[in-house]
Amino acid sequence: MATRTTSSPRTLVAIVVGITVMVALMLLAFAAPALNSGPKDLPLAVSGPEQATSKVTAALDKQAPGTFDVTTYATEQEGAEAITDREAIGGITVGAKGVTVQTATGAGTAYTQVLKGVGAGLEESGQKVTYVELAPTTTDDPQAVGVSTLGLPLVFGGMATAALLLLVYRGSTLMRFVGATAIALLAGFVATAILQLGFGALDGDYWLTSLSISAGILAISATVLGLGALVGAPGIGIGAVTMLFVANPLSGLANGPQWLPGVWGEVGQLLPVGAAGSLVRSVAFFDGGGAISHLVVLAVWIVLGVALAGLGVARQGRGTHVATAEREEALASA
Structure with missing residues (x-):
């Protein structure tokens, strides 16, 4: 018996065009800041x-x-x-x-x-x-390459954490955030151990540096958890696009935000990846100088994620209440 397909040529065209547009936008997101960066102001x-x-x-x-x-x-x-x-x-x-x-x-x-x-x-x-x-790097990593490699681990750690917890703990927002906090803490300590103790790429207080990386991971995972709780699967997609294609290329992890063109460096510092990278630099090389503003940014993103999750729970509660009322009304009329 022949298998019937419901996909039309129009669907195929939409897929081809959509993927092509995504590739183009991805290239622009990473190439535009990099190619226009340099010593200016x-x-x-x-x-x-x-x-x-x-x-x-x-x-x-x-x-x-x-x-x-x-x-x-x-x-x-x-x-x-x-x-x-x-x-x-x-x-x-x-x-x-x-x-x-x-x-x-x-x-x-x-x-x-x-x-x-x-x-x-x-x-x-x-x-x-x-x-x-005034703020030397380490002899093992004089170019501070270790800091520039944090982008994808931060994004992947936060995104993977949120996606898994949304899948596993479908009915418990509290457990999702407890799990996200535990994962962020453990991942931060492991990442710092690799960079600082393993490769000698960082030269600051191990515990504070670890907590800085943990805060970055938690800010990303909390935001995606909140979006997922509020709007479901599309929220994960919104979070992925924001963190991977906007926050990451504008983070200034490689050379600092001042190297990016125009106001893009400032914008990147208001997003979790850029704030986390600058926080790690402050703690690892500047004895905490300038760290407060980056901590505030990460805290705002964490609070935003919790608030979005709360809205999602309230929205589900209203939906459940309406559905229960409709069933009771239907039973009464029967």
Whole structure:
């Protein structure tokens, strides 16, 4: 007996076009930020006497127009604090003994390379230049490759956690979030053990770094759990698209958010992957400097996920109540 197919040519066309559009959007999501990234409006701390900082700022504008967004400070210490608080990618200090270029490789190796290029130019002009590293990476991973590899583990860990818990615990929102928290904690400690203890890629407090990664995984899984509880399977799809095709390419994990074009770096820091990556950098290389804002972002996403799940439970409760009332009414009329 021949098998009857219900698929029409129109369905096939829709599938072909749909997949092609998804591939194109995926390419755009990852390629556009990467191809348009570079040194533009990088926040730079310039410190020293006002006359000296004015000359440095003017020289930078002339030699590298548009590369730096300069903020001036009265002393070298103030400039250094701005760097370690993650307000600047590095700094230049002008003093009686010459120029000091302050780098923070932990923020992203690309910034250090740019600043060393500036320092080389100053040396060619006859200036005595000293280099000071304020946030070094590890000797085993001087390029901080370990941090840049966190994107997919964060997204997959959060997405897989949410999908499995939505499937297994169909009627228990509490168990879903308890499971998500437990998985995030364990995964964070394991991931940090691999990167820090195994490869020597991180150099901070092991427990705080682990909790930073855990917070990133939980923020993603909580959001997807909430979306899944509210709208079902489409919610998982919305979460996957948001985290994989938006949050991941805009995260700035490789070189930091300031390397991304326009406002995209700022947008990426408001999403879980970018916030988690920057939080890990703050804890691992800056002794927690600038960590609070990233913690707040992750906490907001976790709370949002819980709130969405609560709305989903309330919605189901109303649906059950209506269905029960309709059955009782039907029985009474019979």
